[in-house]
Amino acid sequence: MRWSKALIPTHKEDPSDAETTSHKLMIRAGLMRKLTSGVYSYLPLGWRTIRKVETIVREEMDHTGAQEIHMPVLSPAELWKETGRWDVYGAELWRVRDRNGRDFALGPTHEEVVTDIVRNEIRSYRELPFNLYQIQTKFRDEIRPRFGVVRAREFMMKDAYSFHRDEDSLDETYRIMCDAYSRIFDRCSLTYRPVEAATGAIGGSHSHEFMVLSDTGESEVIVCDCGYAATDERAEGKVAPMTSGEEPGEMKPVDTPGMKTIEEVSEFLGVEPWRLVKTIVYEVDGRPVAVLVRGDREINESKLAAALGSEVVEPASPEVIERTTGAPVGFAGPVGLDGIEIIADHSVEPMANIVVGGNRADVHMTNVCPGRDFEPNAYRDVVLVRRGDACPRCGGPLDSFRGIEVSQAFKLGTKYSESMNATFLDEDGTAKPLIMGCYGLGVTRTVAAIIEQHNDENGIAWPKAVAPYSVEILAVNVKSEDVRNLADWLYRELCDRRIDALYDDRNESPGVKFKDADLVGMPLRITVGDRGIKKGIVEARVRATGEESEVPIEGAPDRIAKIVETLP
C-alpha cells in the first residue's frame, strides 16, 4: 500500500478522552475512531490487524476440528425467556423492539441461539461431540464503557460452543480449547496466564480465563508460586485470623451519630477496622440474608452466591435493610437480628470484643462476641482474597497482578440444554440433555492487549504476526529521483514476493515520516535515502529492538524477505 493513497490519519497529540496506552495509540496511529461512547469504526490499519488476529483464531480453531458458522446478532426475546436470561442478564442485555412491538436482544453471547440450532438438528449420540464457533460483533450495554476497545459496547468476539454426550467428552474438548487458546496468544506474542475463574452470568461449573498481564487491566488475579492462579472473584485463600487476645468484655451499645462506614466508626471509636465486623444485607432469591465479614475485608459476592447456592445475590435496597434490621443503612448488626439468615465469613469466628451495628439509628454495639451474643446460621468462605493471604493449595503467601481478560472458557453442563430442551438419544435409547461447553475470545480486546504489551514512547511496536504490514519502506525524499526509483522498485519487488509492505511515498519531511513510522509500528522499516544510495545500500531497522543493518541494493528484495521471515 502506498501511504500517499491510504487512509492512515495519524495524530501528534494524544486524544483528550483516552486514558490508557493502547487506547491513545489506537487513535493516534489511525487504527480506529470513536463513533459514540464504547463504539468504534476500524480504519484500514486497525482492520488489517483485527483480520490478522481473526485469521490466527480461525486457523487454531479449525485445527481443533471446530466448525465455523455465523449466527444473527438479532435474536427474539422468547429465546432468552426460555433460559430466564431475559430477566437475569440485566441491563447489560441490549434490548430493541421492532415496529410491531416485539422484543429482541442484540446478542451479547450466543448460547441460546446456538442451542436452538442444535436442538432442531441433533438427534443421536452418534452425531456427538462437535464444536461450533463464529467470529462476530457482540453488543453489551456496558454500565461504563472504558479504555477504548477494552470495554466497549460493541466489540468483536470469537465464541465457540461444544456439545457432548458425557462429561469426559466435555473435559477433553475443554482441554483442547485451552490448548488452542495458548497457541493463539503465543502467536499474538502475548504474555498471558490462564487462571481459574468464576462463572458469572454465563453459568456452568468450571471456568478459566486467559489473562494478559497489564497494569491497565481491569481484572485482579491472585497467584501463588506453587502455580495456583485465579481471578479475585474466584480465588480461595486463608485469611490470617486476627484476635485481640482480650478476655470477653461486657457487650454494650455506644452512640455513633451519623457514623455509617467502617472508616467513620473506626475513627470515631478509635478502634482499628479489623476489630469491626460489617453486616451487609443481601437479597438472595427474594429473601434477605445478612452477611458478616471482618471490617478490614470485603465480601466476594461471587463466592457468596456459590455458598448460598444461588445465581444472583444483590445488595438489598435501603427499604429492605430498614425493614429487616429496624435501622437505616449503616447500622445493621447481627445481635438480636431475628428472622433472617445470617452467614458469617470464617474470619469472624475467632474474634472477640468486636464492634457491630446496633440495629438502631446512630448506635453500634461494642464487646460483641460471636457465639455468645449471636450465632450465625453458618460460617462460610465469602471473603475477597487478596495479596498476602495464604494460598489454598500450599499455604504460601498469595501475590496479585492486574490483567486484561482476553478469553474465558466455561463448562456449561446442561444449564442451557435443559432449560431449552435440547436433547439427544443416547445408546440406551433414552433422551438426555446435551452437555455443553462454551469458549469466548475477545478479538478487538486482544488487539488492545497486544498494544499494551508492545509499545514504547514512540508508538506501537507490532509483533509481525498481527502487524498491519510486515514492512514499511520509507523514502526519505521523494523529490530525489534516485530515491523514488529505488523505493518504487523495492516496493514492487516486495509485493511480487507477496510481502505485505506499506510504502511511505508521501512528499513529507523526513522527520514526519520517521515519527509516523515509529507510531504505526511496522516490525521492519526499510529506509531509502540518497545517503544510503551513495553507499549502495538501504537501511533496515527492527522496530521492536532498534537493531539496524545495511542491506546492499543488489539483491535487497530477497535479503529483506529473509529478514522479515526471521522477525518475531
Place this chain on the structure above:
RNA sequence: CGGGGCGUGGCGCAGCCCGGUUAGCGCGCCUGCUUUGGGAGCAGGAAGUCGGAGGUUCAAAUCCUCUCGCCCCGACCA
C-alpha cells in the same frame, strides 16, 4: 443511577469568574517559493451559528434555566 469534569475551525487548547469592536493560540489543511536523514522555513489563504433550546440584557462563548453528548470516580462494602 449518584458525584465530578469537559463540550470553542479537523486535532489539542486559551478566552468564561469580572458580558462590550472583526473569538484567539499551537498543530493540521490549501496555494506559492525554498527545504529534504527524526514532527522544516517564509509568504499568502480557507475553515468556527462557541454542543442544542429557551431566558436575562442595549449587548451573551461569557450570566440563568433546561437539554444532549463525551470523559473520570463511585454505584448500595453499611
